[in-house]
Amino acid sequence: MMEGVQPTAFSFIGQLDSNNLEKLKIMTTIYKIFIAGLVLLFVGVMITSCTSTKDTYANATEVEDEFKIEKSGAQMWGEACNRCHLAPSPADYNDTDWTTISLHMRVRANLTEKEITKIETFLKSAN
Amino acid sequence: MKELITIIALLVFGHTIYGQTYNNFETDSITDSEPFKPSKTQFMIRGYGHTGLNSINNDGETESSYVGSAFAPIFLFKHSDRLMFEAELEFVLESNELEVGLEYADVMYVLNKNMTVRAGKFLLPFGTFMERFHPAWINRLPTRPLGFGHDGIAPSSGIGVELRGAFELGGPKLNYSVYSTNGPRLKDGSDEPEEAGMLMFQNFEDNNNSKAFGGRIGVLPFADSSTEIGFSTYSTSKVGTRDSEYEDVGAFLYAIDFAFVKQIPALKGFIDIKGQYNNSDVDDATYSEVHEDGDEEEYTFDNKSNSFYTQLSYRPTMASSDFLKKLELVGRYSNLNAPEGAEWEEQSDQYAFGLNYWLTWRSVIKVAYQTTDSVGGHDGGGTANGFFVHWAIGF
Numbered sequence: 001m002m003e004g005v006q007p008t009a010f011s012f013i014g015q016l017d018s019n020n021l022e023k024l025k026i027m028t029t030i031y032k033i034f035i036a037g038l039v040l041l042f043v044g045v046m047i048t049s050c051t052s053t054k055d056t057y058a059n060a061t062e063v064e065d066e067f068k069i070e071k072s073g074a075q076m077w078g079e080a081c082n083r084c085h086l087a088p089s090p091a092d093y094n095d096t097d098w099t100t101i102s103l104h105m106r107v108r109a110n111l112t113e114k115e116i117t118k119i120e121t122f123l124k125s126a127n
Numbered sequence: 128m129k130e131l132i133t134i135i136a137l138l139v140f141g142h143t144i145y146g147q148t149y150n151n152f153e154t155d156s157i158t159d160s161e162p163f164k165p166s167k168t169q170f171m172i173r174g175y176g177h178t179g180l181n182s183i184n185n186d187g188e189t190e191s192s193y194v195g196s197a198f199a200p201i202f203l204f205k206h207s208d209r210l211m212f213e214a215e216l217e218f219v220l221e222s223n224e225l226e227v228g229l230e231y232a233d234v235m236y237v238l239n240k241n242m243t244v245r246a247g248k249f250l251l252p253f254g255t256f257m258e259r260f261h262p263a264w265i266n267r268l269p270t271r272p273l274g275f276g277h278d279g280i281a282p283s284s285g286i287g288v289e290l291r292g293a294f295e296l297g298g299p300k301l302n303y304s305v306y307s308t309n310g311p312r313l314k315d316g317s318d319e320p321e322e323a324g325m326l327m328f329q330n331f332e333d334n335n336n337s338k339a340f341g342g343r344i345g346v347l348p349f350a351d352s353s354t355e356i357g358f359s360t361y362s363t364s365k366v367g368t369r370d371s372e373y374e375d376v377g378a379f380l381y382a383i384d385f386a387f388v389k390q391i392p393a394l395k396g397f398i399d400i401k402g403q404y405n406n407s408d409v410d411d412a413t414y415s416e417v418h419e420d421g422d423e424e425e426y427t428f429d430n431k432s433n434s435f436y437t438q439l440s441y442r443p444t445m446a447s448s449d450f451l452k453k454l455e456l457v458g459r460y461s462n463l464n465a466p467e468g469a470e471w472e473e474q475s476d477q478y479a480f481g482l483n484y485w486l487t488w489r490s491v492i493k494v495a496y497q498t499t500d501s502v503g504g505h506d507g508g509g510t511a512n513g514f515f516v517h518w519a520i521g522f
Contacts, residue, residue, distance in 0.1 A: 076352075078390075079351060079352045079353070080352060082388050082397065083352065083355065083386065083388050084259045084260060084265055085264070085265045085488075085489070085521070086485065086488040086489070087488065088488055088489070089487075089488055095165075096165040096169060097169075097171060099169065099205070099208075100169045100171045100203050100205045100211075101171070101173070101203075103205055103208070103211050103237075104173075104203050104211065104213060106237075106243075107211075107235050107237075107243050107245065107291065108258075108259075109259065110252075110291055110292070110293050110302035110303075110304065110345070111293060112240075112293040112294065112295050112300060112302075113240040113241075113293075114295055115293075115300075
């Protein structure tokens, strides 16, 4: 040890040989990568948090959607069927027949899947 | 002894109780009482028929006849929830003969919620009248508007392949159809000189390699689906027979349709307004006309035709009287303009008024009066007035 020189926390560096110095540099690099990772993680968590918050808002909107007044199958039956002919009486066919007729009318009248599904469900429930 | 009697009694009654308990499982009776379980494959016959009385006065000459007894069974074969075969036959008594026609026969498959493919002979979505409203139990009047049916300018069916479907757009809806068929063939006048230049849409075996392409897009702008506006096209580059002088004659047709159906409380009933405009443009060609003296004359004309109809009907479904609820008033105007200079040149206007009584949602008695003023045409023009009483039923 040199006389008159106050030892510092890093004074041991001078005592390291080249091999250990190389190891130290690697450790320092790992440390920097670790810190960078932490920063990235923090930023990521922040972004994810914001996104999650946004999702929550989106969910809230979906919840509101549930309260939208959806058309019933009966209403769609009245609207869609009457576009061409008088709306049929549900009692005139059984469930099996309505399944067949629904597929036929879906294509013939170019109805949407939602329309025909709701109308078919209504007809089967009301016959 | 008492013990022995008790054991015997227990065995006798215990056995009975066990037996009843076993029967209470009701395995057999449940099987017997289960309702019939339908198969996935279903076969169904639907369709419609009509009959009636026609009385037509054509420039002072009256013809009256019971007509119709038309029978149009529709066969539906549902193979699965996506696959179906449908066919409609049409038996009509006309000109003292039984005419049998295959209205359509196609196989359809639902590809996804927005798309279905059809192949075979199908009703063409050229406008809406022929595809949706022409069956007798749906058509509010006993006759078709001018421009449709025999010698009509609008195609009714074709053999080919089609993609169709519909989309939900929030409240509004959109439906579409695109197809390719054999297309029409041109009447060159060799068989029927008076119809030279007309398109014949019954082209079961294509007379050339050019296919017709068409489509329709329909928009229902309001959430209550009360209104629909549609635009259709139908085009082919060749309608003439291969290697004939008419081979390169092309045709372009389009149609615009409109429909409004809504129950209006202020009017205490359903208002139903429909309309369609058809336009046909066939490339000019030169045709031959043989005069009575044997001389042959070549002629050409601007081969453009159009037709239009609009119909208004009213059903007082909210009336207090049950009788009134089943009545329907209907009026229709239609018009046809066939090309000037053609042998089949025609300008016609037609008004029709009717009173319907709906026995059920699919059975109607129609009483109608119709007057047609024509210039030209097959019958040479004039005024034709008709009185019709028809009974149509769907099943």
